[in-house]
Amino acid sequence: QSALTQPASVSGSPGQSITISCTGTSSDVGSYDYVSWYQQHPGKAPKLMIYDVSNRPSGVSDRFSGSKSGNTASLAISGLQAEDEADYYCSSYASSSTRVFGGGTKLTVL
Amino acid sequence: EVQLVESGGGLVQPGGSLRLSCAASGFTFSSHWMSWVRQAPGKGLEWVANIKEDGSEKKYVDSVKGRFTISRDNAKNSLYLQMNSLRAEDTAVYYCARSTWSGHCFYWGQGTLVTVSS
Numbered sequence: 668q669s670a671l672t673q674p675a676s677v678s679g680s681p682g683q684s685i686t687i688s689c690t691g692t693s694s695d696v697g698s699y700d701y702v703s704w705y706q707q708h709p710g711k712a713p714k715l716m717i718y719d720v721s722n723r724p725s726g727v728s729d730r731f732s733g734s735k736s737g738n739t740a741s742l743a744i745s746g747l748q749a750e751d752e753a754d755y756y757c758s759s760y761a762s763s764s765t766r767v768f769g770g771g772t773k774l775t776v777l
Numbered sequence: 778e779v780q781l782v783e784s785g786g787g788l789v790q791p792g793g794s795l796r797l798s799c800a801a802s803g804f805t806f807s808s809h810w811m812s813w814v815r816q817a818p819g820k821g822l823e824w825v826a827n828i829k830e831d832g833s834e835k836k837y838v839d840s841v842k843g844r845f846t847i848s849r850d851n852a853k854n855s856l857y858l859q860m861n862s863l864r865a866e867d868t869a870v871y872y873c874a875r876s877t878w879s880g881h882c883f884y885w886g887q888g889t890l891v892t893v894s895s
Contacts, residue, residue: 670821701879705822712872712885713814713822724883756822758880764836766812766824766880 671696671757671769678775684745687772689757690738695767697738701760704733704742707771708753716755717742744774752776779803779884781873786889793863793893799856799873799886807831807851812876813858815869816888823869826858827876841867863893 672690679685689696689704696702702720705713715724717733720740730745740759744751757769785797799811812827826837826847835847846859856873870890874882 699879701881703881705882707822712887713882714885715881715883718877718881718883719879754821758822758824760879764834765838766827766836768814768822768824771821 669767671759671767673755673757673769673772675770676773676775678777679747680777681747681749683747684743685747685774686744687742687755687757687774689740689742689759689769691740691759691767692738695759695761696735696740698762699760700735702733702735702740703758704731704740705756705758706751706753707756713756747776749776779875781875781884781886783871783873783886783889786871786891788892788894789863790895791864791893794859794861795863795891797858797860797871797873797889797891799858801854801856801873801875804875804884806849806854810876810878810880811847811849811856812874812880812882813847813856814872814874814882814885815867815891816872817866817869820869824880825871827880828856829878860891863891865893867891868893 704717721733813825870888873886875884
């Protein structure tokens with residue numbers, strides 16, 4: 668049950684696009700299409716942004732998209748906006764029917 | 778509107794016990810998996826445990842196995858986390874979440890803070 672690996676921080680200017688990676692192993696990301704991404708603003712509860720690798724829950728902007736290749740999943744955000752500044756966490760279903768999160772990535776909108 | 782309200786957090790000494798509760802409303806509680814996720818101060822999210830709709834399946838992160846027990850009362854629309862033998866490293870905000878069997882947490886509560894300290 669080791670944590671998934673995410674970059675500690677990423678940044679971009681308003682209007683630009685960024686990508687956050689999430690690297691796991693063949694025991695989690697690589698074996699299951701059950702990757703999700705969460706957005707968390709300071710002092711708030713997390714919010715689900717992507718599930719099943721690339722699906723968006725109702726109400727989530729289509730500026731957010733997800734993908735996966737091998738043991739690495741990615742979250743892309745296009746047309747960056749000030750309100751996108753937050754922490755982002757990936758999560759994956761893992762062997763033994765458990766769940767594992769990434770360490771989190773702080774997105775700064777310059 | 779889906780609502781999840783956690784309660785039961787507080788200050789407890791190392792080795793002590795605490796029982797967290799999560800009151801659910803706005804959806805058919807008995808039709809959904811539920812999860813507990815925690816976040817230590819200034820740290821990332823950590824999945825703790827989840828439980829099937831009827832309580833017949835329960836899974837835990839290795840670090841809490843044998844110490845924590847997840848349970849639910851579908852008649853009371855409530856989720857619980859019994860925490861025993863608490864350690865300093867269990868200090869965190871504990872979130873209750875409505876989840877899928879694969880673990881996606883679609884709805885979250887506001888969290889309850891557990892502090893383990895002497």
